[in-house]
Amino acid sequence: MIYLYDKKQLLFHKPKFTQLFKWIFPIVLVCISIGYVISSAGNHPNPIEKMVYEDRLILITADDTVFSEELFIKKLKQLKVKFPYIAVAQARQETYHYTSNIFLENNNLFGMKMAGTRPTTAIGINRKHALYDNWEDSVIDYAFFQTSFLRKLKTEEQYLDYLNKHYAEDTIYNINLKRHIKETKLLFTKK
Numbered sequence: 001m002i003y004l005y006d007k008k009q010l011l012f013h014k015p016k017f018t019q020l021f022k023w024i025f026p027i028v029l030v031c032i033s034i035g036y037v038i039s040s041a042g043n044h045p046n047p048i049e050k051m052v053y054e055d056r057l058i059l060i061t062a063d064d065t066v067f068s069e070e071l072f073i074k075k076l077k078q079l080k081v082k083f084p085y086i087a088v089a090q091a092r093q094e095t096y097h098y099t100s101n102i103f104l105e106n107n108n109l110f111g112m113k114m115a116g117t118r119p120t121t122a123i124g125i126n127r128k129h130a131l132y133d134n135w136e137d138s139v140i141d142y143a144f145f146q147t148s149f150l151r152k153l154k155t156e157e158q159y160l161d162y163l164n165k166h167y168a169e170d171t172i173y174n175i176n177l178k179r180h181i182k183e184t185k186l187l188f189t190k191k
Contacts, residue, residue, distance in 0.1 A: 010079070010143055011119075067098070067135045072109070075136055079143040082150065083159055085186040087142060089177045090163070107132040110142050118148035 065071065072091065076084035087110075094111035095103035102108050105126060112130045114122055121137040121144070122130035132138045149166070153159050164174035180186070 010140070010147060065134065065136060069098070072135070072139065075139045079139065081139075081143055082146055082153070083156055085181055086156070086159060086163075086177060089180045089184075089186055093173075093176060093180060102127055102129050103135075106130065107135045107138050109135055109138045112138065112141060112145070115141070115144070119144050 069088070073084065073088060076087055081087055091109040092098070094100070095109060098109075102111060106129055108129050108131070112122070113128070114120070114125050114130045120130070121132060121141045123133055123137075124131040130138075130141065132141065150159060150162060153162060160174035160177060163177070164171070167173070170176065
């Protein structure tokens with residue numbers, strides 16, 4: 001069964017035939033184009049013509065967005081993540097300010113483990129943590145985590161208490177997050 005992911009609604013749904021055609025047709029077209037480029041790349045007597053085909057191939061496959069905290073915050077707001085300043089503090093703490101191997105190798109901003117009872121954007125496990133295609137998928141997965149387990153929490157205090165009890169191994173995780181938020185004036189997104 002094929003399901004499509006709707007980033008706006010954060011849901012998977014069965015596609016209608018026209019939606020399926022919209023996704024399959026470009027994929028088939030790209031595969032045919034790549035096959036043509038690969039099969040004909042060695043047959044071109046003109047090296048300039050060969051380079052043009054290779055450039056097109058690079059343009060087709062290059063789609064990853066380079067990480068920046070500014071884009072990260074923008075993504076949190078776009079997904080309407082509750083308490084985005086807490087999520088930024090978490091990401092900074094979990095990744096040692098975006099330098100940890102779990103972040104660099106797994107694109108995992110939050111030290112998330114592979115989800116077992118909720119939807120996930122993770123594609124596997126590496127170093128006992130969820131592995132993502134890109135950092136944006138990690139943020140989407142955090143939004144799934146929030147909507148699955150934290151949607152009824154209303155206050156910052158309830159949110160931090162939940163994280164302390166159910167998310168982190170550190171027994172003073174909530175205290176460390178509060179201190180970081182206060183010291184770095186991360187309340188910029190508190191609305």
